[in-house]
Amino acid sequence: MRPDFLIRNKHIIIYGISLAILLFLLRWLQLRLIVFNHAFEIYVGAIALIFTALGIWLALKLIKPKVQIVEHIVEKVHEPESTDTFKLNEDTLNELGLSKRELEVLQLMATGLSNQEIAGQLFVSLNTIKTHTSKVFEKLDVKRRTQAVEKAKRLSLIP
Amino acid sequence: MRPDFLIRNKHIIIYGISLAILLFLLRWLQLRLIVFNHAFEIYVGAIALIFTALGIWLALKLIKPKVQIVEHIVEKVHEPESTDTFKLNEDTLNELGLSKRELEVLQLMATGLSNQEIAGQLFVSLNTIKTHTSKVFEKLDVKRRTQAVEKAKRLSLIP
DNA sequence: TGTAAAATCACCCAAAAGTATGAGAATAAA
DNA sequence: TTTATTCTCATACTTTTGGGTGATTTTACA
Numbered sequence: 001m002r003p004d005f006l007i008r009n010k011h012i013i014i015y016g017i018s019l020a021i022l023l024f025l026l027r028w029l030q031l032r033l034i035v036f037n038h039a040f041e042i043y044v045g046a047i048a049l050i051f052t053a054l055g056i057w058l059a060l061k062l063i064k065p066k067v068q069i070v071e072h073i074v075e076k077v078h079e080p081e082s083t084d085t086f087k088l089n090e091d092t093l094n095e096l097g098l099s100k101r102e103l104e105v106l107q108l109m110a111t112g113l114s115n116q117e118i119a120g121q122l123f124v125s126l127n128t129i130k131t132h133t134s135k136v137f138e139k140l141d142v143k144r145r146t147q148a149v150e151k152a153k154r155l156s157l158i159p
Numbered sequence: 160m161r162p163d164f165l166i167r168n169k170h171i172i173i174y175g176i177s178l179a180i181l182l183f184l185l186r187w188l189q190l191r192l193i194v195f196n197h198a199f200e201i202y203v204g205a206i207a208l209i210f211t212a213l214g215i216w217l218a219l220k221l222i223k224p225k226v227q228i229v230e231h232i233v234e235k236v237h238e239p240e241s242t243d244t245f246k247l248n249e250d251t252l253n254e255l256g257l258s259k260r261e262l263e264v265l266q267l268m269a270t271g272l273s274n275q276e277i278a279g280q281l282f283v284s285l286n287t288i289k290t291h292t293s294k295v296f297e298k299l300d301v302k303r304r305t306q307a308v309e310k311a312k313r314l315s316l317i318p
Numbered sequence: 319t320g321t322a323a324a325a326t327c328a329c330c331c332a333a334a335a336g337t338a339t340g341a342g343a344a345t346a347a348a
Numbered sequence: 349t350t351t352a353t354t355c356t357c358a359t360a361c362t363t364t365t366g367g368g369t370g371a372t373t374t375t376a377c378a
Contacts (some may be wrong), residue, residue: 010180027202027334047203051210099354112306114334127357134336145365147271221366258324286327293366303334304365325374335364344355 022050029083089156096139096157105132108151110158236268248315255316262316264291269308269317 029043093103108118115129122129133145142148152158252262269275274288281288292304301307311317 011356025298044203044206046209050215051207056212061201083369101355109305110309112303112309114299114303115336116334124355125357130336131356134338137336142271143336144273146268146308148309149269149305150269223343260325274366275364284327286329287325288325289366293368296366301367319378321376322375323374323378326372328371329369331367333366335362335363337362337364338360340358342356344353345355346351348349348351 021055025050057140086159087156092155093157098136098139098157102132102136104138105129106136106152107147107158109133109136109145109154246315251314252316257298259297259314261291261298262294263309264288265295265307266317268292268295268304269311 026047029046098106104122105118110120113121115133116126118128119126133148137143137145137148138150140148142151149158257265263281264277267280272280274292275285278285278288292307296302296304296307299307299310301310308317
């Protein structure tokens with residue numbers, strides 16, 4: 001959990017450290033200023049420079065909807081939602097009154113199978129599957145299988 | 160009576176007024192002192208703010224020459240994307256040759272909309288959407304829209 | 319400026335999906 | 349055992365989807 005926390009808040013930590021260093025630097029510059037009274041312009045210049053850089057950095061860092069440009073950079077990251085520990089939302093499941101078989105059909109539906117293919121998997125007729133899907137749609141209050149899958153995923157009825 | 164009273168307590172009144180003025184003066188001096196003591200910090204803060212804004216403005220305005228920098232920064236940030244900020248997999252996208260419009264249709268498809276509804280959203284005809292979906296299926300190498308959505312999500316083409 | 323890719327639309331046909339209704343069999347619950 | 353639910357299947361019908369083909373118009377780019 002500790003390393004995880006560190007990793008997750010990497011930016012914040014880095015930012016904090018940077019800020020600390022920056023403040024330290026400023027403090028140092030301030031002392032310099034007191035010692036050499038004529039360094040005021042230099043001090044202000046340094047401030048201006050540093051914060052201009054900070055502004056640029058902030059802008060580049062935090063404003064990246066410039067997908068057009070960033071395109072070539074965003075390489076190789078691929079494996080987002082892998083470590084899946086799916087937890088079925090039984091409350092919602094019971095609330096909706098979905099039967100075991102209906103959930104089963106819903107799961108297969110989510111994998112992109114056709115009704116015919118689902119029927120084959122479950123060794124029942126196509127009509128049976130149609131009945132199930134109809135009931136699923138009714139209970140989920142949707143009209144199409146794509147909506148059903150979308151909603152089921154949203155409700156954690158499905159991984 | 161009135162003048163009499165005033166005259167009689169002249170000293171006291173003067174003293175009181177003097178005291179009041181003095182207190183007021185002290186108060187004012189105190190404020191001045193506070194402001195003066197922090198004038199430097201305030202000044203530096205203003206400088207910092209202004210130049211931070213300037214930096215942001217510069218970065219946004221002259222983003223073209225700064226792209227190189229953006230690239231490096233972004234690349235370092237790579238892995239820690241645990242938050243739900245969806246990052247589109249542009250490699251795969253380009254690899255598959257999906258056009259902008261096709262991706263758009265795919266996205267709407269993923270929300271469970273019918274072709275007719277998608278056509279309505281995009282202000283084009285149903286036939287056009289059918290053409291798009293067909294091409295999407297072809298490029299994704301799938302047969303049905305449910306499969307397309309499933310695969311698109313797996314490939315991070317879609318949140 | 320000409321070419322290629324993308325976007326648009328149409329028509330036809332077939333397959334799949336979805337709706338409505340009814341009904342028999344298995345199962346769980348009372 | 350009776351009852352309610354679930355699961356099963358069927359038939360008929362409508363809507364949606366998907367495949368194939370071809371054509372016109374934009375748009376981007378060399």
